[in-house]
Amino acid sequence: MGDNKPLRDVFDAIADPTRRRLIHLLSKAQELPLHELAVQFQMGRTAVSKHLTILKEAGLVTDRKVGRETRFRLNAEPLIEVQNWIAFYSKFWSANMLRLNLIVEEEED
Template structure:
């Protein structure tokens, strides 16, 4: 299998799809500072270990978590690198709203100079 094929197969889900689910966002928070075995991760959620594993697989396919075998145990940790794509996308909209709020501020201040309060 070529590197391109491997990359395509490992990117079955994009970051946006992966973080769309609140459980997966919670899993990312849990894995922020530590590598945790799947059995311990499952203990944090009111669902089966199989269901937790499915969520972890989606996060793994999006490149957001890395798994490592230690004996018979699979451990997971966060890989924050793919979140940069999300950060760049959100930065565009942050600038958009900042510009809109600045325009609103100028409009309100201009209106107050023409129509001062209390008169």
């Protein structure tokens, strides 16, 4: 029962611009409480909290209680999956663009 597999896909979690902004805000600080995050958005604390829950389910955010306050921290490790996916397609497009350039150069000659 010690399975630590995230409940949500990291790509699903970062698909929303609000969640990407939360990740960005958390990347600038070691830890932030909900009220400090919520003031950065034009939505209520409950809505921000729901976005944080999705990030938490993907393993991108951890939280801890400090008195009555919940503080959130970024765990960027799951983003390695996104980086690897992008790196694969970056190589794919680079190779295809190189081939295209060769074809264009051959036609020009």
